[in-house]
Amino acid sequence: MQELKVEALVKQYPGRDKVIAVNNVDIEVQAGEMLVLLGPSGCGKTTLLRCVAGLEDAQQGKITLEGKAVFDASIQFNQPTHLRDIGMVFQNYSLWPHMTVQRNVEYPLRARGVAASERDKRVKDVLEVVQCGHLTDRLPAMLSGGQQQRIALARALAPKPKIMLLDEPLSNLDALLRVELRAHLRAIHREVGFTGIYVTHDQIEAFNLGTRVAVMRAGKIEQLGTAREVYDRPATEYVAKFLGIRNVLALNSEGGWMSDAGRLEGDLGILSALKGPLQMYVRPNAVHMSVGSEAAPSGGSFSLGGGRVVDALYSGGEIDYVLDVGGQTLYVSTHSAKTAFNPGDAVRINFAHRDALIYSNDKLVSG
Amino acid sequence: MRRQVAPQIGWLLIVIVVGFAVVWPIVQLQYRAFIDGGSAFTRMGELPRIGDTVRTTVILAFLSSALAVLVGTFLAWCASLLPRRVQKFGELAPLLPLIVPAVAAVTGWIFLLSPKVGYLNMMLRQLPLLSGLEEGPFDIYTVKWIVLITGMLLSSFVYVFVHTGLKNMGQELEAAAAACGASPVRILLTVTLPLLRPSIIFAAGVVFLLGMGQFTAPLLLGRTSRIDVLTTEMFHLTLRYPIDYGLGAALGFPILIAGFIVVMLQKLALGEQRRYVVVSARSKYDARTTRWWAAGVIGVYLLITTVLPLLALTYVSLSPFWSGSLVMTELTTRHWKSVLDNPVLVNAVWTSIKTSVIAIAILIPLGFGMAFALLQSTRIFKPIRMAIDFLATLPMAVPASLMGFGLLFAYTRPPIQIYGTAAVLVVTYITLMIGHATRLQFTTLVATGQEFLEASKACGGGALRSLLQILLPLCRKGIGATAALTFVLLFHEFSASLMVRSARTQVIGSVMYDVWTGGVYSEVAVLALIMVLVTVIGVMIAVWIGGSESLKKI
Ligand SMILES: Nc1ncnc2c1ncn2[C@@H]1O[C@H](COP(=O)(O)OP(=O)(O)OP(=O)(O)O)[C@@H](O)[C@H]1O
Numbered sequence: 001m002q003e004l005k006v007e008a009l010v011k012q013y014p015g016r017d018k019v020i021a022v023n024n025v026d027i028e029v030q031a032g033e034m035l036v037l038l039g040p041s042g043c044g045k046t047t048l049l050r051c052v053a054g055l056e057d058a059q060q061g062k063i064t065l066e067g068k069a070v071f072d073a074s075i076q077f078n079q080p081t082h083l084r085d086i087g088m089v090f091q092n093y094s095l096w097p098h099m100t101v102q103r104n105v106e107y108p109l110r111a112r113g114v115a116a117s118e119r120d121k122r123v124k125d126v127l128e129v130v131q132c133g134h135l136t137d138r139l140p141a142m143l144s145g146g147q148q149q150r151i152a153l154a155r156a157l158a159p160k161p162k163i164m165l166l167d168e169p170l171s172n173l174d175a176l177l178r179v180e181l182r183a184h185l186r187a188i189h190r191e192v193g194f195t196g197i198y199v200t201h202d203q204i205e206a207f208n209l210g211t212r213v214a215v216m217r218a219g220k221i222e223q224l225g226t227a228r229e230v231y232d233r234p235a236t237e238y239v240a241k242f243l244g245i246r247n248v249l250a251l252n253s254e255g256g257w258m259s260d261a262g263r264l265e266g267d268l269g270i271l272s273a274l275k276g277p278l279q280m281y282v283r284p285n286a287v288h289m290s291v292g293s294e295a296a297p298s299g300g301s302f303s304l305g306g307g308r309v310v311d312a313l314y315s316g317g318e319i320d321y322v323l324d325v326g327g328q329t330l331y332v333s334t335h336s337a338k339t340a341f342n343p344g345d346a347v348r349i350n351f352a353h354r355d356a357l358i359y360s361n362d363k364l365v366s367g
Numbered sequence: 368m369r370r371q372v373a374p375q376i377g378w379l380l381i382v383i384v385v386g387f388a389v390v391w392p393i394v395q396l397q398y399r400a401f402i403d404g405g406s407a408f409t410r411m412g413e414l415p416r417i418g419d420t421v422r423t424t425v426i427l428a429f430l431s432s433a434l435a436v437l438v439g440t441f442l443a444w445c446a447s448l449l450p451r452r453v454q455k456f457g458e459l460a461p462l463l464p465l466i467v468p469a470v471a472a473v474t475g476w477i478f479l480l481s482p483k484v485g486y487l488n489m490m491l492r493q494l495p496l497l498s499g500l501e502e503g504p505f506d507i508y509t510v511k512w513i514v515l516i517t518g519m520l521l522s523s524f525v526y527v528f529v530h531t532g533l534k535n536m537g538q539e540l541e542a543a544a545a546a547c548g549a550s551p552v553r554i555l556l557t558v559t560l561p562l563l564r565p566s567i568i569f570a571a572g573v574v575f576l577l578g579m580g581q582f583t584a585p586l587l588l589g590r591t592s593r594i595d596v597l598t599t600e601m602f603h604l605t606l607r608y609p610i611d612y613g614l615g616a617a618l619g620f621p622i623l624i625a626g627f628i629v630v631m632l633q634k635l636a637l638g639e640q641r642r643y644v645v646v647s648a649r650s651k652y653d654a655r656t657t658r659w660w661a662a663g664v665i666g667v668y669l670l671i672t673t674v675l676p677l678l679a680l681t682y683v684s685l686s687p688f689w690s691g692s693l694v695m696t697e698l699t700t701r702h703w704k705s706v707l708d709n710p711v712l713v714n715a716v717w718t719s720i721k722t723s724v725i726a727i728a729i730l731i732p733l734g735f736g737m738a739f740a741l742l743q744s745t746r747i748f749k750p751i752r753m754a755i756d757f758l759a760t761l762p763m764a765v766p767a768s769l770m771g772f773g774l775l776f777a778y779t780r781p782p783i784q785i786y787g788t789a790a791v792l793v794v795t796y797i798t799l800m801i802g803h804a805t806r807l808q809f810t811t812l813v814a815t816g817q818e819f820l821e822a823s824k825a826c827g828g829g830a831l832r833s834l835l836q837i838l839l840p841l842c843r844k845g846i847g848a849t850a851a852l853t854f855v856l857l858f859h860e861f862s863a864s865l866m867v868r869s870a871r872t873q874v875i876g877s878v879m880y881d882v883w884t885g886g887v888y889s890e891v892a893v894l895a896l897i898m899v900l901v902t903v904i905g906v907m908i909a910v911w912i913g914g915s916e917s918l919k920k921i
């Protein structure tokens with residue numbers, strides 16, 4: 001069953017430049033699912049979330065929560081936020097500074113008229129879930145950033161809302177704490193089984209936490225799929241670039257396949273059905289290097305010769321190579337246990353067909 | 368939006384009621400200027416010395432505000448150079464003149480600089496070079512001194528805005544410029560001043576409007592040598608019967624137009640949000656250069672604007688009569704006694720306190736509601752928000768004296784004939800201060816952060832719950848400080864009170880004027896000091912509630 005349905009939503013901010021922050025967005029969130037909105041800064045993630053919360057007035061579209069419309073532009077209906085039964089975690093937590101942790105967390109329960117005995121139990125339980133049972137009497141000012149984040153999460157979870165809205169809840173924390181809380185959040189999601197929308201611009205967070213991931217671009221949904229789908233098959237070049245796939249080859253089919261890094265060699269059979277120009281994206285860790293004098297492998301791979309190692313960066317168990325291939329800069333990362341190359345070495349690069357993401361007119365055509 | 372229509376009606380009602388109170392008197396009054404083919408303007412042209420009056424008004428507006436901007440900005444810069452040990456007091460010191468009501472300060476200055484018996488003049492005449500003089504060397508009853516004194520009175524306002532601007536900027540931006548190799552002069556020109564520009568423009572607009580509507584100094588200082596400005600002419604009209612409201616409206620018309628132009632220019636120059644200068648405390652001054660002479664400058668300013676006038680007032684209030692000579696042996700508390708025994712005067716003080724308190728009890732919730740509405744981008748219709756914004760800005764563009772004249776006209780006739788009752792004072796005070804009460808509480812609300820409120824809504828808290836459990840507790844300090852400061856401003860109120868007072872409804876400012884016209888200067892001094900004392904108590908309450916930052920919000 002769908003918990004949340006957003007249809008053809010348009011939100012334009014007033015002002016001189018009339019930014020269309022959300023542009024004709026459709027999404028559905030299934031019960032128990034965590035949908036991650038992923039995208040660069042300014043693409044409209046927060047705005048979309050705030051529309052769902054009822055904190056913004058959209059111009060067009062419809063939002064349905066558990067089958068009931070909460071927003072419908074066609075009949076000018078916008079249900080006030082407090083009647084929507086949502087839970088929200090803000091980027092800066094927004095714990096009320098004049099209330100103790102206990103008061104903060106029980107606030108949504110009081111607002112919903114939950115009886116006192118039931119309330120205490122729920123607060124206790126939910127604080128247990130976020131591992132903050134010992135903090136009940138503190139004021140927010142006496143909490144660390146990570147603790148504030150957990151309390152904010154507890155406050156949103158306490159009333160068991162229809163949907164949880166989380167806006168970059170981890171972005172104000174330092175790297176280590178972020179990893180820890182990410183794992184914790186994932187566990188809580190499994191345990192409590194809430195339905196949620198999670199906004200982030202961090203792809204690791206997105207793939208870790210998301211049942212499904214929606215990649216946003218300038219107010220639109222560019223791709224929506226399971227974490228696996230989005231990772232393996234970025235639907236457009238924009239998604240591929242946003243996911244950090246750094247090696248890009250522009251291919252032309254004039255007498256064989258020429259790329260801007262030289263002639264493409266190897267097994268070109270799968271390209272025969274395609275017409276140029278094409279864009280080929282390859283992840284650095286999918287590229288293999290061999291000594292420059294070796295011939296191109298025969299089956300299942302593409303290959304480019306004439307490469308030269310410009311730089312080799314050792315980072316822990318990996319080596320990141322920067323290559324110059326026919327004037328084009330390409331990147332390779334390998335396990336450091338493999339044969340090492342040195343700057344100046346002549347190399348050939350090979351990558352499997354299944355690792356090449358080929359786009360024609362910004363559409364994924366490979367695989 | 369369909370669901371939202373019901374709450375809109377409440378807001379609409381507020382707009383209508385406040386709009387009626389604020390706009391109607393002015394509109395109705397100005398209408399009188401234009402009926403009969405504008406004959407009021409003809410009568411205005413026939414007033415004796417009208418040319419001089421207009422010229423004085425313009426000179427006073429431009430020169431006093433220019434002086435105020437220069438002095439206030441310089442003081443703010445000095446305050447940023449204060450050594451750490453005196454910093455805390457030194458930063459507050461330039462605000463102390465605000466504690467002395469304008470009437471009291473001007474009276475104090477008269478005691479000091481009156482040509483024959485002013486104490487400073489008498490002392491200067493003891494000097495060898497000046498000993499031949501009969502009077503002077505200074506004559507406070509001149510345009511020059513009206514400008515100087517008005518400028519000094521207004522400089523504190525400039526200081527508030529520029530000093531806050533400097534503080535909010537912090538030291539880091541300047542340090543960053545220095546790290547880029549910029550010399551101190553280049554930093555001042557390329558970083559500090561451009562960043563302060565909004566504060567300075569805002570302050571300049573405010574003091575220009577205050578300078579143009581200036582009433583107190585011209586009234587008290589101009590009488591002897593028949594110097595008038597448009598607002599004092601208007602006041603003279605109220606003393607005659609029947610009052611020529613058309614003529615008064617014509618006199619107020621240029622001020623009104625200039626006020627609108629200035630507010631418009633301010634809007635254009637500053638953009639939308641900057642009109643509300645947000646006060647937030649951020650102290651990052653550490654690795655700054657400090658100068659002891661800066662403390663000296665601030666000390667001299669404090670001496671001139673506050674200490675000397677207060678000393679003069681105190682001395683006169685304790686002297687048998689104001690003769691100009693300083694004789695300590697004859698001091699008496701006679702005048703204090705006679706003031707405190709005079710039921711008219713004591714009643715006036717009580718009326719001031721009572722009407723102010725009642726006005727505040729209405730102003731605070733009303734202003735809070737309007738400030739709250741300004742912040743609601745989704746739930747309140749835009750036209751309503753724009754109207755509220757307009758109503759919060761309008762009283763800034765209309766000088767208190769002109770507003771008072773308009774209110775006198777509006778409330779001496781049906782449908783609301785409340786002239787002669789204390790209600791007219793309450794209504795006047797609300798009208799004058801509604802913009803102020805809205806803007807101050809808006810600042811508080813902005814500083815509190817929209818997100819706390821959104822978090823409450825997201826947790827299922829309805830409007831009432833969010834208001835009572837989240838907003839009010841978080842804004843308590845700001846609201847308390849606003850109330851105390853509004854009290855101070857109302858207690859100081861002189862111009863509008865003088866217009867709408869009647870024999871039965873006197874406030875401290877208006878009886879003081881009567882005593883002053885009667886020539887009983889020692890009692891004037893006593894009343895002025897009572898004003899100062901009550902103000903000090905009010906400010907202390909404000910500081911107690913809202914912390915020392917609230918002093919800067921005056
Ligand atoms: N109140 C506002 N008024 C006008 N424009 C706004 C407003 N809030 C956001 N915008 C604009 O709308 C667009 C989307 O903003 P939004 O905050 O939704 O982005 P975001 O994806 O959440 O970015 P980030 O990752 O930086 O939080 C941006 O171009 C932004 O400048």
Ligand SMILES: [Mg+2]
Pocket residue numbers: 045046047
């Ligand atoms: Mg955002």
